[in-house]
Amino acid sequence: MIVVxxxxxxxxxxxxxxxGILLMPVLLGQREAAGEGNALHRLHALSRFAYITVxxxxxxxxxxxGIALTFAREVFTAWFAVKLLFVGILVALHVWTGLLVLSVFNEGQRFAPWRVGLSLGVLSLVMGAIFYVVLDKxxxxxxxxxxxxxxxxxxxxxxxxFIPGLTP
Incomplete structure (x- = not known):
């Protein structure tokens, strides 16, 4: 029952x-439309809140x-290693998104529409790869x-x- x-x-x-991570490029893309002042501060606060607290x-x-499930189900197969590779890429993209939240709202910065589309595409491809590997195995x-x-x-x-001093 614990596995369920x-x-x-x-x-x-x-x-x-x-x-949420798919939402972030869309929010960052609104930076230029927000202009300056109160609207920009609200957008920045919303972006930071979403990223940090949700x-x-x-x-x-x-x-x-997922780690707990790995040990509960004893999943140690090749497809699982591929899944972990894609999860690692998703984690790296998550960190990159956090760095964008910090930098895009600086004065004079923006997040171009092509970057919004590219970000959504890359995130979707990585998530799709994870879902494919998990469901198809x-x-x-x-x-x-x-x-x-x-x-x-x-x-x-x-x-x-490769590591000097390491003994088998």
Whole structure:
């Protein structure tokens, strides 16, 4: 039963995170239309509030509940590693968005419409890739990878060659 509640928490937090992070480029794109003064300050306050008090906590809950699900369901497969790669990219885009919230509202700054579209496209592609991998769980052949990457303890054997003083 705990897995059901973890999945519910994960999907709910993920929905808030995904929807919120898709909203951010749209909000940032409104910066130029807000002009200066009160309207600009309200837009900045809304953007910061959404990012800090809604979107980022949802991201932490989504990632935390996802980690808990990983161990509860014992999901250690190749498709899961690919999913984690895309989640890592989404986290990097999340941080980039936070940096934009800080910089776009400086005097003379703006977020061009083409950047809004590109941001939405990239975020949508990454989220779509995550959903595809999770829902389809494709078989991923590991034949082309070096054996050090597919055997237990293989990374340590590989690291010994590059890190001085490390012993196997």
């Amino acid at each position: 509640w973890l999945k519910l928490l994960h999907v709910t937090a993920l929905s808030i995170w995904a929807g 979107i980022s906590p949802a991201a932490f809950v989504a990632i935390g509940s 494709p078989e991923i052949a590991l034949d082309g990878l070096p054996t050090a990457l597919t055997e237990p303890g293989g990374l340590q054997a590989l690291a010994v060659r």
